[in-house]
Amino acid sequence: xxxxxxxxxxxxxxIEALQFRASFIVMVIGNLLxxxxxxxxxxxxxxxxxxxxxxxxxxxxxxxxxxxxxxxFNFMEMYAVWQMGRDIQSGKIVLDLLKPMEYxxxxxxxxxxxxIMQFLFTFLxxxxxxxxxxxxxxxxxxxxxxxxxxxxxxVSINYSIDFxxxxxxxxxxSIWGINIMKQVIVLLLSGATIPIAFFPEPLKSIVYYLPFxxxxxxxxxxxxxxxxxxxxxxxxxxxQLFWCVAMLIISKAFWKASLRQITVNGG
Amino acid sequence: MKRKGLRFYLHIYRKILAQDIKSxxxxxxxxxxxxxxxxxxxxxxxxxxxxxxRNFPSINGWSYHEMLFLYGFSLVSITPVQCLxxxxxxxxxxxxxxxxxxxxxxxxxxxxxxxxxVFDIKGLGQLAFGIGTIAYSWSRIGLAFTPLxxxxxxxxxxxxxxxxxxLQNAAAATCFWIQNSFYVLDLAFRxxxxxxxxxxxxxxxxxxxxxxxxxxxxxxxxxSLVILRPDEIPLLSWLSPFIGIAFFFVSYKIWMxxxxxxxxxxx
Numbered sequence: 001x002x003x004x005x006x007x008x009x010x011x012x013x014x015i016e017a018l019q020f021r022a023s024f025i026v027m028v029i030g031n032l033l034x035x036x037x038x039x040x041x042x043x044x045x046x047x048x049x050x051x052x053x054x055x056x057x058x059x060x061x062x063x064x065x066x067x068x069x070x071x072x073f074n075f076m077e078m079y080a081v082w083q084m085g086r087d088i089q090s091g092k093i094v095l096d097l098l099k100p101m102e103y104x105x106x107x108x109x110x111x112x113x114x115x116i117m118q119f120l121f122t123f124l125x126x127x128x129x130x131x132x133x134x135x136x137x138x139x140x141x142x143x144x145x146x147x148x149x150x151x152x153x154x155v156s157i158n159y160s161i162d163f164x165x166x167x168x169x170x171x172x173x174s175i176w177g178i179n180i181m182k183q184v185i186v187l188l189l190s191g192a193t194i195p196i197a198f199f200p201e202p203l204k205s206i207v208y209y210l211p212f213x214x215x216x217x218x219x220x221x222x223x224x225x226x227x228x229x230x231x232x233x234x235x236x237x238x239x240q241l242f243w244c245v246a247m248l249i250i251s252k253a254f255w256k257a258s259l260r261q262i263t264v265n266g267g
Numbered sequence: 268m269k270r271k272g273l274r275f276y277l278h279i280y281r282k283i284l285a286q287d288i289k290s291x292x293x294x295x296x297x298x299x300x301x302x303x304x305x306x307x308x309x310x311x312x313x314x315x316x317x318x319x320x321r322n323f324p325s326i327n328g329w330s331y332h333e334m335l336f337l338y339g340f341s342l343v344s345i346t347p348v349q350c351l352x353x354x355x356x357x358x359x360x361x362x363x364x365x366x367x368x369x370x371x372x373x374x375x376x377x378x379x380x381x382x383x384x385v386f387d388i389k390g391l392g393q394l395a396f397g398i399g400t401i402a403y404s405w406s407r408i409g410l411a412f413t414p415l416x417x418x419x420x421x422x423x424x425x426x427x428x429x430x431x432x433x434l435q436n437a438a439a440a441t442c443f444w445i446q447n448s449f450y451v452l453d454l455a456f457r458x459x460x461x462x463x464x465x466x467x468x469x470x471x472x473x474x475x476x477x478x479x480x481x482x483x484x485x486x487x488x489x490x491s492l493v494i495l496r497p498d499e500i501p502l503l504s505w506l507s508p509f510i511g512i513a514f515f516f517v518s519y520k521i522w523m524x525x526x527x528x529x530x531x532x533x534x
Binding site for chain 1: 294296297300301302303304305307308311314315318319321322323324325326327328389445449450451453454457461464468469470473
């Protein structure tokens with residue numbers, strides 16, 4: 001009975017996503033363009049480098065990493081901060097709070113429809129194309145399983161961070177500024193724009209202890225390693241699990257404490 | 268009807284601007300957070316560059332400081348579109364809801380009146396950051412500083428800014444013909460991120476596209492050459508002011524054509 005409530009939200013999300021086909025096409029074009037720019041940029045960068053391997057990454061390593069990071073971003077980014085911010089500003093959040101479901105869960109499940117659509121139509125095709133074009137840059141073995149577990153944890157961490165930042169909107173009533181800050185920090189420190197392997201030393205170690213690298217860098221490093229050592233798998237997944245639980249508790253507690261503060265203008 | 272002069276428009280612009288700033292100032296927290304968010308975006312772009320050049324000494328014959336100059340140039344030249352033409356983002360809703368009709372009944376230029384209504388102050392943070400980056404890289408490269416160079420810089424910056432304005436105008440104007448133009452606008456806006464790379468990194472086909480079809484190479488690359496490589500300035504660099512003006516004029520015509528076609532929603 002309980003699962004049915006959630007799946008109804010998923011279904012609504014899928015139907016909603018199917019309504020916006022034109023926007024979908026433009027999104028795909030935008031993505032292709034981005035990938036083209038990334039390809040040429042890194043090609044030029046490696047051509048000027050003088051050596052094939054820089055910081056342990058070859059050109060194709062870097063490219064596969066960045067392409068898949070973009071695909072992961074498109075699949076995982078749900079713009080939850082925007083949604084929460086808009087709901088808070090318009091006052092719609094009051095209605096959502098009255099629903100017989102926890103707001104945090106309601107919001108998450110209403111995004112799952114888009115999730116499924118994004119996974120099927122952006123992540124999966126990109127993955128298959130990259131796997132086919134590069135002939136074995138993505139090893140197909142037990143690492144796929146680790147990758148899948150890692151992505152599930154990453155989705156959860158990403159959502160918790162979004163939810164935490166969205167809660168800040170209750171106080172500031174500024175959506176754009178808060179959202180852009182979050183996006184910039186996550187994209188840079190998670191390795192989605194520049195692989196973390198390139199980061200200079202003190203920064204690299206610091207970044208490893210932050211939750212952001214668990215979103216993109218952790219699943220990708222598990223995926224691209226054909227025979228990862230047990231130690232690597234355990235530390236990566238363990239770190240992710242730690243952040244998953246920690247961010248869950250923090251974001252929940254913050255939300256609970258903030259709800260008492262809420263002021264809603266109309267609705 | 269008598270044609271209104273430039274002095275008249277400047278006078279009106281000051282008045283409308285004052286009203287807009289007053290209303291913005293009533294949301295002071297939002298203004299401060301948005302400005303910080305903007306600065307964050309720029310700092311992260313800067314950090315990205317820095318990390319990249321820690322690993323690679325140059326890109327396609329462009330040194331770190333030359334790339335920084337290009338980056339600063341692109342930041343400054345996309346500031347006008349951010350500050351002065353931000354109302355393009357709400358054109359879609361105004362047209363959809365029918366509110367746009369109010370602009371059609373004023374005895375002044377429709378395009379001017381519409382764009383003058385919003386001034387986005389947070390762009391000024393970006394302007395300051397861009398100017399700082401240009402000044403820093405200018406002194407590190409060891410370029411001579413003469414009044415003539417400064418004049419060139421200013422003229423080329425202003426005309427380069429017209430390119431991004433033109434792209435955004437044309438993209439925003441699509442809402443007069445198609446329903447959901449947000450994605451077109453978003454796509455056009457994303458092009459600005461690609462302007463900070465030298466166009467020579469691309470293959471011939473894309474170099475052609477980025478020069479003549481979506482002319483983002485004129486946002487920073489071609490005009491920067493006038494300052495950075497004074498010994499070998501290509502013809503396109505000298506042409507860039509005229510190309511900026513031409514593209515702006517075309518986009519203005521598209522925008523106005525769409526606007527005069529608008530017949531309201533009947534409400």
